[in-house]
Amino acid sequence: MAELIAVRCEACGGAVAWTAGKPAPACIFCGATALDTYTPPEGVEPPEGFLDFQVEERAARQLFKKRASDSIWYPSDLRNARLELKAVLVPAWSWSARLETHYTAIVAGHTRSGKRPVAGTDEWAADGVLVPSSPTLSRQELTAISPFQSAELRPLGEAVLPYELGSLTRTAARAQGEDGMGRAHQARLRGELAASQVETATLFHELRGGPLLLPVWIGAYRRGEALHRVVINGQTGAITGSFPYSWWKILFAVALVIGLILLCTGGAGLAGVVSQAPRRF
Numbered sequence: 001m002a003e004l005i006a007v008r009c010e011a012c013g014g015a016v017a018w019t020a021g022k023p024a025p026a027c028i029f030c031g032a033t034a035l036d037t038y039t040p041p042e043g044v045e046p047p048e049g050f051l052d053f054q055v056e057e058r059a060a061r062q063l064f065k066k067r068a069s070d071s072i073w074y075p076s077d078l079r080n081a082r083l084e085l086k087a088v089l090v091p092a093w094s095w096s097a098r099l100e101t102h103y104t105a106i107v108a109g110h111t112r113s114g115k116r117p118v119a120g121t122d123e124w125a126a127d128g129v130l131v132p133s134s135p136t137l138s139r140q141e142l143t144a145i146s147p148f149q150s151a152e153l154r155p156l157g158e159a160v161l162p163y164e165l166g167s168l169t170r171t172a173a174r175a176q177g178e179d180g181m182g183r184a185h186q187a188r189l190r191g192e193l194a195a196s197q198v199e200t201a202t203l204f205h206e207l208r209g210g211p212l213l214l215p216v217w218i219g220a221y222r223r224g225e226a227l228h229r230v231v232i233n234g235q236t237g238a239i240t241g242s243f244p245y246s247w248w249k250i251l252f253a254v255a256l257v258i259g260l261i262l263l264c265t266g267g268a269g270l271a272g273v274v275s276q277a278p279r280r281f
C-alpha cells in the first residue's frame with residue numbers, strides 16, 4: 001500500500017489524506033489547488049476504518065425529492081430544486097461504555113404540589129455514540145442522521161482518496177463522547193421516570209473509542225438568494241437539512257381563515273337580524 005500523507009488547503013484550511021509522491025489534488029471543500037503537506041497535530045489519530053456507502057446517488061436524490069414533498073407548506077416546486085450532491089467520508093469518533101449514572105429527579109406524586117423528588121442509580125450500555133471530528137458536519141446534523149452500524153468497518157486502504165482528516169485529539173473527542181453518552185442516558189432516564197427535571201452525575205466504565213470515517217451525502221440547493229443544505233446518511237438514508245416554507249401558501253391560508261371567520265361572524269349577525277325581524281310586525 002502506498003504511503004499516505006496529510007495535505008491541507010491554504011484557502012479554507014480543510015485537511016485530507018493523500019498518496020505521498022502524487023501531485024496534490026484540488027481541495028474537496030472549496031476547489032482551490034494550493035494544497036500543502038502538513039503534520040496533523042499530535043494526538044490526532046488516523047481513522048481505524050470506514051463504513052461503506054449503501055445508498056447510491058440516485059437513491060439519495062429520490063430521498064431528497066420525497067422529503068421535499070413531505071409538507072404542504074413547502075413550495076410546490078421544491079422537489080425539482082437543482083441539488084448539488086457530493087459523497088463524503090466524514091471523520092468522526094465512535095464511543096462506547098457502561099454508564100453508571102447517579103440521579104435526582106422530580107416526578108409526579110400524591111403530594112400537595114403534585115410532585116415529589118426521587119434519587120437513584122441506573123446502569124446503561126452506550127454503544128457507538130458519535131462525535132464529529134471536523135467542521136464538515138455539525139453535532140446536530142450527525143445526531144439527526146444517526147445511528148450508523150459501526151460493526152461493518154472496512155480497512156482504510158480501500159477508501160477512495162482523498163478523504164477528509166479529522167481534527168479532534170483523543171482527549172478532546174473523549175470529553176465530547178462522554179458528554180454525548182451522559183446526555184443520552186439523562187434523556188433515557190427523563191423518559192423512563194416521566195420526570196419534569198433530572199440532574200445526573202455519570203461514571204464511565206470500560207470506555208472505548210476510536211476514530212472512523214462515515215459515509216455521508218452532502219447536498220446544497222439554492223432558493224432565490226438563500227443556499228440550503230441537506231445531509232443524508234449514506235448507510236441508512238436518514239435525511240436532515242433546511243427546507244424553506246412557502247410564505248405565499250401560508251399567507252393564502254391565513255387570508256382564507258380570516259375570510260371564513262369574517263363570513264361566519266357576518267353570517268351570525270345577519271341571522272340575528274332575520275330572527276328579530278318577525279317581532280317588528
Ligand SMILES: [Zn+2]
Binds near residue numbers: 029
Ligand atoms: Zn479548500
